[in-house]
Amino acid sequence: MCRRFDKLVMGALLMAKILLPLLCCSVTFASIVRRCGVPHAAVCLLVLAASSVMAVVFFFQVTGEGSWQTIGTSVSHFGIMNVQVVLVLLLQGLAQVYVGRVAGAKDKAV
DSSP states (O other): OOOOOOHHHHHHHHHHHHHHHHHHHHHHHHHHHHHHTOOHHHHHHHHHHHHHHHHHHHHHTOOSSSOHHHHHHHHHHHHHHHHHHHHHHHHHHHHHHHHHHHHHHHHHHO
16 A cells, blocks of 8 residues: 655654654753752753853854855754754753652652
């Protein structure tokens, strides 16, 4: 049976392939931070600062000269980095919710 290429399904699978490992890393990071007793706000600011530094680096690499491909690639790198800054903060918030629920369930079980 030959199936047609469905862009929506392939896009959803690609997003899941990218987001699930990031979410697993965020949950692991949040559990380590929680176990060490580091304030969540300090960790968020540290991650935000590192991501913003990377975005500034890509901003200075944006060029208006050359072929359309080089211009588009430089702008795309900058745009993707800006989206990643927001995505990392959202994933950290989700991880904190998940770690909080897991820790709460363990506290109730004991």
